[in-house]
Amino acid sequence: GHSDADVLIHAIMDGLLGALALGDIGQHFPDTDEEYRGISSIKLLNHVKKLIDNKGFEIVNIDSQIVMQQPKLKPYIFNMRGNLAKELGLDLDRVSIKATTEEKLGFTGKEIGVKSYAVVLLKKIKK
Secondary structure (H helix, E strand, O other), rough: OOOOOOOHHHHHHHHHHHHOOOOOHHHHOOOOOHHHOOOOOHHHHHHHHHHHOOOOEEEEEEEEEEOOOOOOOOOHHHHHHHOOOOOOOOOHHHHEEEEOOOOOHHHOOOOOOOOEEEEEEEEEEOO
16 A cells, blocks of 8 residues: 555555545546655545544544454554544443454455555534
């Protein structure tokens, strides 16, 4: 990837942007822009969070999944959830991260790559 290629955070950002029809991360952080080369996905996530805030919405919850054969992520999931919750100002019980494999099938099963999905729920903030 052009940034640090954190597939989980990229999926979450795309979910957040998509929930408000704000495009995708490629539009906001194009891989043709050297400003984003090697950038931390957390910095990009913070930018997306500000866009959501500025539109008058808050994150209700995030449900995400990482698909990869190795390494097994179970020992890291709790800390990963905590890091995301802290960055986004959410309670831990509003951030779900699940990990699975494709049982050695496809590009993830052959350990060629990783993929991630995220669904987010946003709520309009009453003024």
